[in-house]
Amino acid sequence: MTIEEESSLVQRAKDGDTSAFEQLVIEHQKLVYNVSLKLTGNPEDALDVSQDTFIKAYRNLSSFRGDSRLSAWLYRLCYNAAMDFIGKNRNPSVISMTADDGSDTQFDIPDPSPSPEEQAERAFTVEAVRSAILKLPENQRQIIMMREFSGLSYGEIASELGVEEGTVKSRLSRARLALAEILKKGGTFSDCP
């Protein structure tokens, strides 16, 4: 979707065209869902946060002036919604499923991958990275997530933050090194090749 197409859809949505808003949801659902998932660590919670984000976006669309990309605006809404959710729900929910024998059994659903061993290892490292990100100071967490998910370039992030592009790069570097230290202390990647 081009910027012009997106601007047109945004304006139509502001004017009350729900089908236009639906097109925007379809276009950005992957971004919003994955920001939510990276922070909540749980598909069910990520779905709740994603829904909440899009509803807030719909209700507050009039405040989006188009000065920045819609993806950047949605990223901010989603990030705030996810952090709010985490703050309210200290224990992430576990998906309940009915086992084959009909009994209610609680499962933690890890990310899918080719083999069970890789699946277990991947789930552990996904959770470790998520946990490490949440342990970062707010400004460091923000810049890593912003770089990864807002769709903004270094220059655009610099404009958003009102700093030089070089400052963005150095802050991002420091944030990543801080993340590495947290992960190193956790022992998660000690066996990485």
Add this chain to the structure above:
Amino acid sequence: MTHCDKALELISSYLDGDITPSDREFLMSHIASCPSCAEIFNILTGAEKVISHMEEPPQSLVSSVMDEVRKIESEKKVVPIKRRKKVSLRYMTLAASAVLALSLGMYADRMLSSQNQGQAAYTVETDEILPEEKMANPQISASLFDADTDGNSSEKSQSDSAVPPAQNSILGSGSPTGENSFEASLAQTNRSDELSAVYSRILYVEQLPQILETREPMTDSLGRSYYPVSDDDLTAVMEYLDSLGVTYRLTENSSAASDEAAVVIAP
């Protein structure tokens, strides 16, 4: 700068695919001979794979969002909002000034009488016509958002909003310690809180202004409700609070990520 310092800096550039060939060669050569930097490199490349991996969202996401959107729209139709008469901003300002002058006179009388009787000076008596009740008049309160401004008025309001007062007059309802506890709450607020990183102007108020009651609030990590607002809305909220004599604080954050504004309820 040591080789390790340089290598650690280059890892971030490497992860973003924004590294020159010579820097890449330096980095690879260094981590081949430095176990400590090699460990950091492996950790961050592994973490990057996890962070950048994108899952497909569930198919129910779009449909569930749109179901809620249609519900919101249907609720709007059930309770139609009557368009209110537009009122000139100058008239509104004049009316608000008159209300403020009237309430100042009433407040002064109450202060003198209560001081003479040794009573608290800040109790609001419900059988009197209060500024809040006056501002409930649709012709005045609604015009805060519907005001039809000519070029001069809009320029004046824009210039005012560009240099807003940090704190308005004290007059208002509540206990004598109400303002102090609000100020104390603000003083405890982290000056570099997450909202100041996002919004270039933040208006902190103790209670939800009536004109924002129909808005959907958001909640920050401190549990505070806040409302993203446009520049015009922010100006209107401040004028509304000024007319009521309610204390607020406006902060400007030059390093914020956006030019947007927000109203924060900070009791």
